[in-house]
Amino acid sequence: MVFLFDIGNVLINFDIRKLLHKIAGNSGLSINQVLNLFDKPELLKVETGKMNGKDYFDNLVNTTGLKWNYEDWIKAWADIYEINKIGFNLLKEVKSQKYSVYILSNLAAFNRDAIEIKAPEVLTETKYNFYSFELGYHKPDPRIYQEVCARLFVRPTDCVFIDDIQENIDGAISIGMEGIVYKNEMLEDIKRQICAFIQKTA
Numbered sequence: 006m007v008f009l010f011d012i013g014n015v016l017i018n019f020d021i022r023k024l025l026h027k028i029a030g031n032s033g034l035s036i037n038q039v040l041n042l043f044d045k046p047e048l049l050k051v052e053t054g055k056m057n058g059k060d061y062f063d064n065l066v067n068t069t070g071l072k073w074n075y076e077d078w079i080k081a082w083a084d085i086y087e088i089n090k091i092g093f094n095l096l097k098e099v100k101s102q103k104y105s106v107y108i109l110s111n112l113a114a115f116n117r118d119a120i121e122i123k124a125p126e127v128l129t130e131t132k133y134n135f136y137s138f139e140l141g142y143h144k145p146d147p148r149i150y151q152e153v154c155a156r157l158f159v160r161p162t163d164c165v166f167i168d169d170i171q172e173n174i175d176g177a178i179s180i181g182m183e184g185i186v187y188k189n190e191m192l193e194d195i196k197r198q199i200c201a202f203i204q205k206t207a
Contacts (some may be wrong), residue, residue, distance in 0.1 A: 011168035014108040032069040051113040058115040082119035108134040145176025
């Protein structure tokens with residue numbers, strides 16, 4: 006059995022408001038104006054590899070007047086990340102039982118780079134990491150889960166996907182994966198679900 010873990014709010018906690026305030030403070034825009042920029046189609050493009058991270062950042066600078074360079078941008082992301090010890094310990098516990106663990110996350114390259122700065126151990130604990138910007142698809146698109154299965158040479162029914170967003174879990178279930186919605190406060194229930202999936206395939 007293969008276990009796929011999301012990053013955001015599962016292995017890594019983050020407060021996007023901190024980043025929005027930093028951008029607003031540097032550019033002179035309001036928080037709402039900055040927030041609207043994150044809803045643009047360009048974000049989907051950069052998270053599916055159809056636009057590279059530097060071009061996305063350059064467009065942001067041109068739109069906002071932001072006085073950062075690209076390294077500042079990556080550092081600003083790193084500053085809002087911190088390891089979710091509960092979720093990370095769950096991953097390590099599953100791994101200790103000799104199951105293969107992987108990451109599957111919607112990210113741009115600069116998000117990955119920021120995590121490498123702030124919490125590299127999260128990215129090195131797994132067997133391999135699947136990122137949307139490399140796969141060309143975005144959760145909950147069923148094709149992203151199908152692509153992961155194809156690359157791992159496994160059947161969807163042999164995979165358990167753990168994510169904090171129900172919609173992403175639904176996408177995984179739609180192709181035959183098992184899915185678990187992650188919340189820190191539901192840890193014991195999540196462990197029971199994992200045990201049930203393992204017993205079902207034994």
